[in-house]
Each structure stands twice: as structure tokens, then as C-alpha cells.
Amino acid sequence: MTGTSMSSERNKQVWNVIVWLLLLTMPYWMPLTGGYTALASRVVVLALAAMALNFLLGFTGILSFGHAAYFGLGAYGVGMTIKYLVPSTGLGIIVGILIGTLAAALIGALIVKLRGVYFAMVTIAFGQVFYFIAFRWNSVTGGDDGLSGWRRVPLDLGFTQIDILGNDKAFYYLVLFCFALSCAAMAFILKSPFGRTLLAIRENERRARFLGIPVERHIWISFVISCFFVSLAGALYALLNNFTDPRALRWDQSGNFVIMAVLGGMRSFWGPLIGAIIFVVLQDYVSTQTEYWMSIIGIFFMAVVLFFPRGVLGMLKRKRAA
Amino acid sequence: MTTLILFNIFNGLIVGAFYALMALGLSLILNLSGVINFAHGGFLALGGYFAYELMRHGFDYWSALLIAPTLVAVLGLVVERLLIRRIYGRDPLYGLLLTFGLAFVLQDATRYFWTAQSVPYQIPGVLASPLSTQFFFLTGYRLFMIAIVAIAVIGLFLILNRTRLGMRIRAGTLDLDTVSALGVNVRLLRNVNFALGIFLAGLAGVLAAGMLGLQPTIGDSLIMPSFVAIIVGGLGSLPGTLLGGLLIGVASGITTVVFPSATEAVMYVMMGLVLLLRPRGLLGEEGRLQ
Numbered sequence: 001m002t003g004t005s006m007s008s009e010r011n012k013q014v015w016n017v018i019v020w021l022l023l024l025t026m027p028y029w030m031p032l033t034g035g036y037t038a039l040a041s042r043v044v045v046l047a048l049a050a051m052a053l054n055f056l057l058g059f060t061g062i063l064s065f066g067h068a069a070y071f072g073l074g075a076y077g078v079g080m081t082i083k084y085l086v087p088s089t090g091l092g093i094i095v096g097i098l099i100g101t102l103a104a105a106l107i108g109a110l111i112v113k114l115r116g117v118y119f120a121m122v123t124i125a126f127g128q129v130f131y132f133i134a135f136r137w138n139s140v141t142g143g144d145d146g147l148s149g150w151r152r153v154p155l156d157l158g159f160t161q162i163d164i165l166g167n168d169k170a171f172y173y174l175v176l177f178c179f180a181l182s183c184a185a186m187a188f189i190l191k192s193p194f195g196r197t198l199l200a201i202r203e204n205e206r207r208a209r210f211l212g213i214p215v216e217r218h219i220w221i222s223f224v225i226s227c228f229f230v231s232l233a234g235a236l237y238a239l240l241n242n243f244t245d246p247r248a249l250r251w252d253q254s255g256n257f258v259i260m261a262v263l264g265g266m267r268s269f270w271g272p273l274i275g276a277i278i279f280v281v282l283q284d285y286v287s288t289q290t291e292y293w294m295s296i297i298g299i300f301f302m303a304v305v306l307f308f309p310r311g312v313l314g315m316l317k318r319k320r321a322a
Numbered sequence: 323m324t325t326l327i328l329f330n331i332f333n334g335l336i337v338g339a340f341y342a343l344m345a346l347g348l349s350l351i352l353n354l355s356g357v358i359n360f361a362h363g364g365f366l367a368l369g370g371y372f373a374y375e376l377m378r379h380g381f382d383y384w385s386a387l388l389i390a391p392t393l394v395a396v397l398g399l400v401v402e403r404l405l406i407r408r409i410y411g412r413d414p415l416y417g418l419l420l421t422f423g424l425a426f427v428l429q430d431a432t433r434y435f436w437t438a439q440s441v442p443y444q445i446p447g448v449l450a451s452p453l454s455t456q457f458f459f460l461t462g463y464r465l466f467m468i469a470i471v472a473i474a475v476i477g478l479f480l481i482l483n484r485t486r487l488g489m490r491i492r493a494g495t496l497d498l499d500t501v502s503a504l505g506v507n508v509r510l511l512r513n514v515n516f517a518l519g520i521f522l523a524g525l526a527g528v529l530a531a532g533m534l535g536l537q538p539t540i541g542d543s544l545i546m547p548s549f550v551a552i553i554v555g556g557l558g559s560l561p562g563t564l565l566g567g568l569l570i571g572v573a574s575g576i577t578t579v580v581f582p583s584a585t586e587a588v589m590y591v592m593m594g595l596v597l598l599l600r601p602r603g604l605l606g607e608e609g610r611l612q
Contacts, residue, residue, distance in 0.1 A: 063415050110597050117414035118557055121358055122597065125549045129590040136583045251546070255422045262419065295430035301423025305416045306408060 019270060023176060027169045035281070037168035038240065041175050043280045045236045048179050050260035050272030052229030055186055057258070058266035059195070060222040061202030065120045065254050066127030070227040072249025073100040073130060074234030076147060079244050080140070083150035089164065090155065093235045100231025101224060103130070108223040112216045124251050134246040146245025147238075164239075175236050182229050187269065189225065198222055230257075255301075263304050265313030274312050330575040336464055336533070338571015339471040342564045343526040345548035345555075346478060347519035349563045352552070353495040354515045355410060357417035361401075362548070363541020364428025365520050369394045369527025370536045371436055374443055383446045387470070391524030398520030402513050410512070432538040440537040467529050474525055475564060481518075482560070491515050495558065547571075550589045554596050556606020565604060 022029075026040040053067050077096030082089070111122050134141045141147055155162040155174070164171040189195050201208045201215055209215050238244040247253065256279065264275030282300065286293040304311075310318065344362060351359050373390035377383060405424065409416045449462040482488035490511055494501045502508040527540070534540055547570060555566025570589040577588040596603060 057415075063413075063418075065418055110594060113601055114597075117352070117356060117358060117417075118553075120414060120418060121549050122553055122593075125546060125553060125593060126590065128546045129587060132586040132590075136586070252422075255419070258415065259419060262415070292430045292434060295427045298423040298426025298430070301419050301426070302405065305420045305423070306405075309412070309416060 015270070019273070020180075023179075026176075027172050035284075037172055039280070039284060041168075041172045041240050042237075042284075043277050044172070044175050044179050045233050045240060046256075046260065046280055047273040047276035048182055048236070049230050049233035050257050050264070050276050051183065051186065051269075052226050052233060053257045054261040054266050054272045055190075055229070056222055056226040057261055058268075058271070059190055059202065060198045060219060061205075062219055062223070063116070063120045063258075064123040064223070064226070065251065065258060066123030066125075067227070067230050067257050068249050068251065068253035069127035069130045070100040070104050070230045071234035071237070071253065071257075072134065072244070072246070073103055074231030075238035075244035075248045076134060076141060077231070078235040079147045079150055079238050082153060083147065087153045089153045089239065092153075093232065093239075096235035096238075097228060097231045100234060101228045104227030104231075105220075105224050108220045108227070112220045112223070124254070127249065127251055127254060131246050131249050131251075134249060142245075144246060146243055148243050151242045152239040171240070175240070178232060178236060182232060186225075186229065190269075194218075194221075259301055259304060261311075263308065263311050265311030265315075265317075268311075268313040268317070271311055271313045278312075327576070327579055330579045331572055332460070332464070332575070333578075334572040334575020335568065336467055336571070337574065338568040339468055340526055340530055340544055340567075341547045341551045341571050342567025343471050343474060343522050343529075344544050345551035345563045345567045346475065346560060347522035347526075348548055349552055349560055350491070350519040350522075351516055353558055353560075354491060354498070355406070355512050356414060357406060357409070357421065358414070358549075359406075359519070360418060360421040360545070361424040361428055362421075362519075362523050363545040364425045364432070365394055365398065365523040366527035366530065366541040366544065367432050367536075367538055368397065368428065369524030370443070370531035370540060371432055371441075371527075372524070373528040373531065374436075374441055374536060377444065383444075387525075387528055390528050391521045394524030394527070395517040395521035398517040399513060401520075402516040406516060407509070407512070429538050436538070438538060440535040443531045443536045445532040463532060467533065470525070470529060474522065478518075478522070479560070487511075487514065547589055550593050552603075553593050554589075554603060556603025558607050559603070559605040562603055562605030 023044065026043075027037045030036065030040045049067070049071055053064065056062050056064055074096035077099040078089075078092035081092040081095040085095075086092075107126050111119060111126070114122055135144060137143070152165050152171070154165050162170055162174070164174050190198070197208070197213055197218055200211075201213070201218055205215060234248065237248065260275035260279050261272045262275065263278060264273060265271030283293070283297060286296045290296070308315065344366060348359055348362055351357055369390050372393050373383075373386040376386040376389055381389065401424070405420060406417075409420055445463055449466050480488075482492055490501060490506050494506075494508065494511055494515075498508060501511075523541075526544070530540060530544065534543075548567070550570055551567035552563050553566070554570060555562030555564065570592060573588050573592060574585050578585050600606075
């Protein structure tokens with residue numbers, strides 16, 4: 001190992017420690033910057049969604065513009081479980097993940113042969129199916145008004161109860177716990193031979209194919225893994241709001257995930273987290289300032305594309321390399 | 323019952339004509355420039371509002387029908403020149419995000435100038451009355467819309483097949499580098515092509531406003547079906563896009579009779595079936611998928 005790569009390895013570890021320290025203390029410093037605990041939870045939940053998307057986008061090189069569908073399925077899964085079946089947060093999360101992942105497995109199998117702009121377009125269109133189901137199936141999903149009349153249930157661990165309903169901070173740490181597990185799992189997969197193969201497909205699909213790698217199967221698995229974590233994020237998002245509505249699965253939500261990944265830097269593991277922090281805080285701020293916040297977000301999208309296409313971390317990396 | 327089914331098929335045909343008109347514009351831009359224009363619905367709304375303003379300022383409907391889309395197309399020229407041009411040749415991701423942001427801006431702009439409520443939109447009395455009492459749904463306006471869409475589509479195919487510009491667009495769709503090497507100004511070609519696509523969106527807006535009512539979100543319900551129309555019809559094929567639009571329109575129309583709550587879902591089922599059985603789409607060319 002050369003000196004530079006050793007120092008970059010140590011750099012990485014230092015950054016990891018800083019990131020986790022900031023996340024662990026977020027409910028305590030967020031109020032100082034004008035935020036609140038629920039905003040901290042929202043940042044972490046959406047960061048999880050953006051990182052899950054980036055597993056596919058940044059590390060497999062496949063652009064999905066329809067991830068909100070699986071996010072929303074996770075949200076409706078947990079909401080409907082708690083409302084109609086069993087009042088259990090844990091079980092609700094599991095059902096939400098199962099529904100989202102199953103849908104992703106089916107749709108993924110249909111679209112895995114497509115590439116580039118065509119893949120993106122089909123994922124957008126398929127995302128709309130679930131939007132219309134949630135929108136139209138009034139009696140069960142609450143239609144346009146959303147699924148309300150349910151709340152997250154305190155966690156029962158047998159020996160003790162955790163009041164995630166009444167205590168904002170307790171819920172934040174549940175979210176952070178899920179986030180940490182997901183990050184560890186994704187990092188582990190990316191370091192495994194399977195993850196290295198995904199990178200190879202991203203870099204040169206044709207060469208990977210010549211090496212005998214079943215490219216379609218790898219992309220399909222990557223898509224399903226990505227949607228697994230995005231459904232988890234959706235379930236947590238519904239629990240955070242004690243509510244979900246069809247907007248959770250509409251295409252503009254998918255666009256938000258993509259912009260978070262790009263804004264932070266889609267070639268970096270932590271990029272989407274940084275993108276999510278910037279985006280969520282900005283959205284929270286401008287939506288309280290003006291009725292026309294959508295156009296500010298729109299201009300922000302365009303500015304990112306035109307001036308920061310590599311994202312925050314991508315630019316930092318480039319600067320260091322120069 | 324027969325009347326009801328006929329009514330819904332006819333209705334589906336009209337809606338399908340809108341899908342097709344919008345999808346043709348999207349397809350034109352996508353084929354030549356590789357950009358999925360999310361903001362197409364925003365341009366559609368602008369078409370409606372420009373016509374509304376023109377009529378408020380003394381123009382009659384017929385001239386508004388032609389002037390409004392032209393104005394939107396001019397705006398398209400400018401937008402392409404200032405924004406869209408910058409992301410050609412880059413990852414399709416950036417085109418999606420850019421036009422996505424543009425869609426937000428356009429929608430807020432229309433909301434700012436004309437409020438979020440729908441504005442009164444007059445169509446000429448000649449067109450508003452039913453032509454027959456038995457087939458009450460055959461209003462002049464509906465037939466008129468179909469006629470205009472048909473004229474626009476025929477015009478588009480004439481331009482593409484009979485003019486030098488159309489020839490260049492078609493050639494550029496196949497191999498832009500070669501077209502450029504042969505001395506065609508590709509930047510200008512893409513500029514004009516973008517405006518042509520936007521013209522169709524504007525025209526669809528003027529027509530749709532008379533049927534759906536004019537509000538800033540009017541394009542929202544039309545853009546997703548247009549994507550589906552392109553996928554069903556086959557990427558890279560304009561006749562395919564036209565066919566796809568009409569097919570999913572009629573399919574939704576028929577579904578409204580049988581199972582109303584699946585009206586929107588049916589087109590996605592069709593898309594799934596097409597992808598399963600014929601991934602390149604009904605009239606799509608082999609090898610376009612990559």
C-alpha cells in the first residue's frame with residue numbers, strides 16, 4: 001500500500017467518525033440552527049431513500065426515476081398494517097418492506113433488459129400505477145386525502161417499552177438505528193465480490209458481459225436491493241408523519257431522491273446524505289417563505305444540473321486531485 | 323348500452339389523440355436529442371393560456387389556435403438555446419433533472435400569472451352544440467378536435483417525409499455525427515426540432531383547454547400517458563407513438579364502461595404486456611433499447 005492510499009484510508013475513517021457523531025447528536029444541535037427533531041428524522045429518512053437509490057444509480061450505473069413507487073408502497077404497507085391488521089410498528093415495517101420489495105422484484109424482471117433513457121422512462125411510467133391505485137382505491141387507501149386515522153405504536157421489546165410515539169427523540173434514534181443498519185448492509189454488499197461486479201457493470205457493461213457475468217441478473221438483484229431499502233425508508237417516513245398520501249409515490253418524489261443523490265455526489269457513499277441534508281432543509285425553509293416555493297426548487301434543480309453536476313463530494317474530490 | 327360503449331370509445335379516441343399529439347412532440351425531441359422533456363406538460367398549459375390571453379385581447383378563436391402554439395414554439399426555441407442545449411451528450415440523468423426543474427418553474431409561472439383556479443375558456447358556439455340528438459356525444463368540438471389533431475399529424479409526417487428539414491431530422495435520429503459531418507448545422511437542427519415538438523404541445527394545450535378546462539396543472543394528467551404511448555408504440559418510431567397514443571386512449575375509454583376505477587391503470591397493464599412480449603414496442607426498431 002502506498003503512502004497516499006494509506007492516508008486516504010485514514011481520511012475515510014476520520015470522515016466516518018465525524019458523520020456518525022453528527023448524526024448521533026443531530027436532535028441536540030438541530031434546534032440551534034432553527035430546526036426541530038422531526039426535521040432531523042426527515043433528513044435521515046430521506047437520506048436513506050437517496051442512498052438506496054444511489055446503490056443503483058451511483059454504484060450500478062442504472063437510472064431509476066420511479067423509486068417513489070416503492071417508497072410509497074413501504075409507506076402504505078406500514079400504515080395499512082397498523083390501521084387494519086395489527087397495531088405493531090415492527091410488523092408494519094416488515095410488511096411495508098415486503099410489499100415494496102415484491103413489487104420491485106416483479107417490475108424489475110420486466111424492465112431489466114432496458115437501458116439508459118428508456119429504462120428511466122419505463123420506471124417513471126410504472127411508478128404511476130401505484131399512484132393511481134392509491135388514488136383510486138378510496139375505501140382502503142383513503143384516496144387523495146391520504147391514509148390517516150392510525151399512529152405509530154410504541155415499541156415493545158419484552159423487557160421494556162420504547163415510547164417512539166410520544167418521544168420525538170426516541171423515534172429519531174429508531175430511524176437512525178435503521179439507517180445505520182442499512183448503511184452497514186449496503187457498504188458490506190458493495191465491498192463484496194457481488195458489489196465489485198456491479199461496479200464493473202457500471203464501468204463497462206460490454207466487457208463485464210464478455211467475462212461471462214450474467215449482467216441482467218446482477219442489475220435485477222441490484223434493483224431489488226435498492227428498492228428494499230427505499231421501502232424501508234418509505235415505511236419510516238409514514239411512521240414519522242403518522243400519515244401517508246398518494247404524493248409519497250408520485251414521480252416528483254422520485255425526482256427528489258435523484259436530485260439528493262446528484263447534489264451530494266453520486267459516486268460517493270455519503271454523497272446522498274449530504275444532498276438530503278441540503279435539499280430537505282432548503283425545501284423546509286422555502287416552503288415557509290413563499291407560496292411559489294416550487295419554482296425555487298425548480299430553479300435549484302436546474303442550477304445543480306448546470307453548475308454542480310458532480311455534486312458536493314464530487315467537487316471536493318476533484319479539487320483534492322487537482 | 324351500445325350508445326354508451328360508442329360514446330366511451332369515441333371519448334377514448336379523443337383522449338388518445340391528445341396523448342398522441344403530446345407524445346409525438348416528446349418523441350421528436352427524445353429521438354433527435356436524447357432528452358425526455360418533463361416540462362412538456364408545462365408548455366401544453368402555456369399553449370392554453372396564450373390562446374386565452376389572445377382571445378381576451380380581441381383575437382378570434384381560429385387565429386388563436388394558430389398563434390398560441392407558435393408563440394409557445396418560439397419560447398421553446400429560447401429555452402432550448404439557453405438551457406436544454408447545455409446537457410446534450412451528457413448522461414440522460416441530467417436532461418431529466420433539468421426539464422423536471424423547468425416543469426416546476428413553468429407550472430408556478432402559470433399559477434403566478436393566471437392563478438391556480440381554472441379560467442373561463444370560450445370555444446366558438448358553432449363548435450359547442452351537439453350534431454345529433456341520438457349520438458349526443460358527437461359535439462362539433464369533439465369532431466373538430468379530432469380533425470385538427472389529424473391535420474397536425476399529417477402535417478408533421480409531411481414535414482418529416484417531404485421536406486429537407488424533415489429529412490435531416492430523420493437522418494439525425496439515425497446518426498447525428500454523420501449528418502453533422504455532411505455539413506448540416508446540427509445545433510440549429512436540434513433547436514428547430516425542439517420547437518417543433520413544443521409547437522405540438524402548445525396546440526394540444528389550446529385544444530385540451532376547451533375540453534378539460536384550463537388550469538396550471540392541465541398537463542399533469544397528459545404527460546404520463548404520453549410516456550406510456552411512446553413505450554407501447556416503440557422507441558424511435560413516430561408512427562408507433564401515434565398508434566400507442568390512440569390505443570391506450572381507446573383502451574381507457576372502453577375500461578371506463580366495464581371497470582371505471584381501472585381507467586388509468588389499464589394503460590400501464592398494456593405497457594407491462596408490451597414490455598413482456600415485445601420489449602421494443604409495437605413498431606419499435608430492433609436495437610433501439612440500448
